[in-house]
Amino acid sequence: MGNTDDTTDNYNFDGGAAAAREGHRVAIPPPQPFIHSFKNTLKETFFPDDPLRQFKNQPPRKKLKLGLQYIFPILEWAPRYSINFFKADLIAGITIASLAIPQGISYAKLANLPPILGLYSSFVPPLVYAVMGSSRDLAVGTVAVGSLLTASMLGSVVNTMENQKLYIHLAFTATFFAGLFEAALGIFRLGFIVDFLSHATIVGFMGGAATVVSLQQLKGILGLDHFTHATDVISVMRSIFTQTHKWRWESAVLGCVFLFYLLLSRYFSKKKPRLFWISAIAPLTSVILGSLLVYLTHAEKHGVQVIGHLKKGINPPSIMDLNFDSTYLTTAIKTGIVTGVISLAEGIAVGRSFAMFKNYHIDGNKEMIAFGMMNIVGSCTSCYLTTGPFSRSAVNFNAGCKTAVSNIVMALAVMITLLFLTPLFHYTPLVVLSSIIIAAMLGLIDYEAAIHLWHVDKFDFVVCMSAYIGVVFASIQIGLVLAVGLSILRLLLFVARPKTVLLGNIPDSKDYRNVDQYKNAHHVPGILILEIDAPIYFANTNYLRERISRWIDDEEDRIRLSGETGLQYVIIDLSAVGNIDTSGISMLDEVKKIIDRRGLKLALANPCAEVIKKLNKSKFLETIGQEWIFLTVGEAVGACNYMLQTSKPKAASDSSEKYSNNV
Amino acid sequence: MGNTDDTTDNYNFDGGAAAAREGHRVAIPPPQPFIHSFKNTLKETFFPDDPLRQFKNQPPRKKLKLGLQYIFPILEWAPRYSINFFKADLIAGITIASLAIPQGISYAKLANLPPILGLYSSFVPPLVYAVMGSSRDLAVGTVAVGSLLTASMLGSVVNTMENQKLYIHLAFTATFFAGLFEAALGIFRLGFIVDFLSHATIVGFMGGAATVVSLQQLKGILGLDHFTHATDVISVMRSIFTQTHKWRWESAVLGCVFLFYLLLSRYFSKKKPRLFWISAIAPLTSVILGSLLVYLTHAEKHGVQVIGHLKKGINPPSIMDLNFDSTYLTTAIKTGIVTGVISLAEGIAVGRSFAMFKNYHIDGNKEMIAFGMMNIVGSCTSCYLTTGPFSRSAVNFNAGCKTAVSNIVMALAVMITLLFLTPLFHYTPLVVLSSIIIAAMLGLIDYEAAIHLWHVDKFDFVVCMSAYIGVVFASIQIGLVLAVGLSILRLLLFVARPKTVLLGNIPDSKDYRNVDQYKNAHHVPGILILEIDAPIYFANTNYLRERISRWIDDEEDRIRLSGETGLQYVIIDLSAVGNIDTSGISMLDEVKKIIDRRGLKLALANPCAEVIKKLNKSKFLETIGQEWIFLTVGEAVGACNYMLQTSKPKAASDSSEKYSNNV
16 A cells, blocks of 8 residues: 555645645555454444353453343342342233233134133233343233234135144143244344334335224124134224124123223323323223123123133143144144234333333343244143233333232243133123233324324325235235335335435535535536445346446536536445445446546545455555545545646546646 | 524624524524325436436427337437448347357256257347337347246146146246236336345346356266256256266267357357357357267267257247136246346346447437237247347447347347258257356356455355355245345335444544544543444334433543543434434434433534424424534534533533523
8 A cells, every 4th residue: 555645745736735644544444354243243233232242351250140140130120129129020010911811812802713822811911021131121912913823824725614623732832932933033132123013014004904903893893703813904804794694782891991991091191190000990980880780681692702611710721632634734833933923022012112211221132032932932831822911011010010020920921810810701792802812902003103203204105005905905914014115115215316416615614515405505617426325236236337427428418508518526425334345346437437438537535444455355446546635525526636637638647647747 | 484583693603613603503404295205206217317308398390209209219229220220230149149049048958848849939039129129239048047937937837748738838837927028027117126136136146047057057967867946956956866877978978069169169258358249159050060979970869959849930829828727827927926036137228238338328218118019919929038148249239249139130130040040059069058048148147246245245155155055055035035035124224223433523623523533533521422323113213312422421431431531411412313203303303301301402413404394393492402403513512511611500400591691
């Protein structure tokens, strides 16, 4: 790089850019050993949060302690646990238990599983999470979307009615694979896969799933026996309106009354956050009232379906029930992966939001391991898919929980229910469960968020709507694939069709900015200044070459009409070009040839470290000449102006000679 | 936007940034009607080259003429065609015909098709291309990779030996679909799909395909009758070495002699470009010499296989042979799409390279339509897949072709051959054809390009090698999918793991640059300046939030050790952030909260038009306060320094109050 100094000294700038002479040149970072930069890339890709930071410079004993605390966060906070914390956690735990019991039963029905499994799933997984999870606010439990997905994916292979045992075993197996997949993502630090579910995707997907789940509940509300297994709105509507003669008004009235009560209680809780408990205990109140009503009026004999017998006792082991039979293995794995990712996305997002409120840190990959273990253990103890649902966690947070002990309290409350109170649910009408689900689902349809997306970002709105429409009119999986596909397409399009913008001088400064954005930015005669707003990769090289040619054409047309000084220089600002690949370098080479052939000169401004390194290695730097690469657009314009004034070159081919001869 | 002026007037900068007071503020571009920006996006995505430019402001008659010339470029250049052009084209045409005839026969054998189809394919398609194509240097013909792909993809469904008729019909059908797909890509302006085959992918893929094709030729060289249908190196090697007793030394000797002759002639032509014709006619010479040798020695009776009878006469129609039977439809469509894309990629790249040399323009989408029509017409006239092979086009170029008339001359030469000369090929030994293929293929293994990739861009090298290894050890399709998948993964990783860099002040300037790149850039006390090098999209929001927190942690650690002024301000330079989505805005919101909570203040510098527009629409601008958004990092640092000197705020929560009170 010794010749760099010579070339810089070779030329003079006009007065304004005098400082440039002192060596404002673009630095080429010193070459790094390959292994070093490779390690760095790996670290940024897989360990961006530097999880081993705290282990640095510690004695081995301390390292072991930190390691155990890393895997079991309970070891970290348990020693500091106080009686005041416990008071708060006790209240929060009992509150979420009162929500968990009816919701657990309802969602298990939604998954076509025996209701008791919903209670089992609120006992073991919360205990596992309390030991391994790092969120203080997450309340563990089953979720509607996961339940419905399980029902629709497994239901397409096994008939629930005819072969219930197999169906239940497959549900456990799918849960096992979901846990395995979640834990693997966390262990292999691949948590960023969940990031590909954008906010817009989740809004649309959740709204669609909530719509679909609510529609499914019309079965319970209308007291229908037979119902479609499909989830799309058309099948559901057909199923409902072909059976109008079977609608049961007793059931429908009861359902509407409870739904109204639930929505009203939520409305009050929303208005006065201190009254959160009204909404929190409303489902349990509904269950109690509904059960009493049925018990007293014997409505179960007049067309109101009830839960019926629930087995007493805590979770039986189910490890022997896991079914790895090759006939069903792919279905189980597919169901596990899909439901696992969806429930991870919800759980992680919920954990992060509350951590943000209370200003503590959540390690996404660690959380995934916790979720994974929770589901693996769950699948061996008669539980199906669990995660950290938003509604329950919000109640937990509002109830003032301090640590994961609230989950332990909830688990104990559910345990007591399982041991002693199951007979009480015998007369609980199914229609009340349907009302509870609908009330919970209506809260998930976030149309305000969709409107916000439309105002801020049209493409996000399209992604959101395609997720919604896909879920509602086709199936949950199709909606999800559609939305994720579109989101990724957007990333690819960003690279494939980068913005190129025309820069002009901001008055009273040496800064150059987009002339469309800054109306006062003015054009520099004889010089075309372009900025490329994306990395130069194979996917956009052809586009950029065409586009740059078109900018030059347009500029020459404009000059011809206005009779200004002819175009002499093209400056490309590379500030926003984060990286370049070999196809990109070939493209720059070709652009230089095109520009040369038109009798113009190409200058580059502000290439970043990665780009200048590659330009140097590929010898493009020699082709263009290092003296044509500037630190800022301002300095490039200064140099070009100087040459325009002194040498007035006619053709660029000899301008550089004149130029170096002149100085 | 009325309040913008007030906020700007609200504060004073230090002397150095005095100019800033005059209103260097970040402009928010005026809102555009949605339909307008949507049209603009569509135009940039599908019509970046503005193909309708020439139609603007023209009378209807002229528009019709231009339209016809657009579809049939021959109408444009034919009127200007001169006798001198014809002389050049005649020589070039005869030269490429002498290459086309032996290559056509060889590649048809490679595709397991009757050799005569190779000649047919060099007759009709070049005529179609001459009328519709816009390249002046492209020579049309069949290619080795396409032939092999056809053989392996169709061969896996239909046995060539047992059901040759069906196999031939499927080859026509696949060609038809390839043409349809190519034309559709061009018509719907989706040509950029081909851009996703990066330079690195093509180098690796071509090298791999050449290796595989050469290995396949060992069948011909060793005179084997039975050979594996698989293309991977392991199957081929097993096939060769399990039949060592069947090797025929006569055939092998003949093959090696011709191969040596062909390679020698290429070596001379490479050394002296004027002697290009030596290499160009070498294949035909080999065929003539080989045929003579066999004819004179009756070697065909001693184990040297010959072509045998070739039917006289030009292409019979094959439109009735297209097979749309549902049993084979998916195979035909799949083969068509894969071979179509591959041959497009080669043809377009070849056309572009030569157009670059001679400084004329090639419209990729128009070329695709020409290739598509050529294959559709071809499939109806007993031709299989054709494109613009590199080797033949290079010979055409070196022979001094001027227009597509050289293709017409070649077609006529092939026609004469078909009508009168086919009996001459009766005694042509297959081993000569194998030598011709190997010689052509060895030129495609561009190991120097691979070494260049390793030096310039390690990731491109990985892509290249995975394409090569995939093709050689698994199959052509797997290699291709692997390489394209990796290339796209790289684009996604660029967005998912953007670079964030620390900026420092370049001495004697107001510019701030990466401190790793510019070793002389120095840190500004009390201020952390970060730059984000990619758009802020859902895929990177979690990463960026963690990473920014880590930068702040690291900076505070450093300050604690060095005893410098405490950190007060975090400036994020958004120059390189080309776009942001709603997830990104939420992330900025969270980052602001994190920074506030740590008692620091966040400032943003140089958001581009798209970003500031969205920040404004989403009300983030109100959250952060427009006075915290600066045109340049320099101005942001100026403002922060001013505040550091005057108010010395302890916590950021009150610093902004103090700050506005102070001024």
